[in-house]
Amino acid sequence: MTHFITGSDTLVPQWLDGRDKFREVQQRIVTELQNQGDKNIYLYMPDGRELTDMVLEGHSLWHECTVDGLHFNDLGYFYTTKGLIQFLKENRLI
Numbered sequence: 001m002t003h004f005i006t007g008s009d010t011l012v013p014q015w016l017d018g019r020d021k022f023r024e025v026q027q028r029i030v031t032e033l034q035n036q037g038d039k040n041i042y043l044y045m046p047d048g049r050e051l052t053d054m055v056l057e058g059h060s061l062w063h064e065c066t067v068d069g070l071h072f073n074d075l076g077y078f079y080t081t082k083g084l085i086q087f088l089k090e091n092r093l094i
Contacts, residue, residue: 001043001044001045001046001084002022002023002026002043002044002045002046003019003023004046005019006066006069006070008069008070010063023045027043042087042091044087046080046083046084065079
């Protein structure tokens with residue numbers, strides 16, 4: 001699972017760029033291992049913003065899922081779990 005993009009990342013462009021670079025590296029490593037025959041490695045790459053269906057006037061309210069723009073509150077854990085369960089089902093892991 002990659003690190004989630006948080007509200008604080010969206011406020012500082014360099015942080016968001018850095019987060020995207022880390023995600024690209026993680027994806028490249030997992031793809032390489034899969035191509036080498038590893039059938040038991042998966043990468044769940046939640047952006048964070050797509051996990052919540054809370055939208056107001058066309059804008060995601062993902063930032064409402066943290067207590068401080070970084071750490072999840074109950075709503076953040078709910079949507080994260082919901083997305084992870086969907087990923088696991090889609091990959092027939094549960």
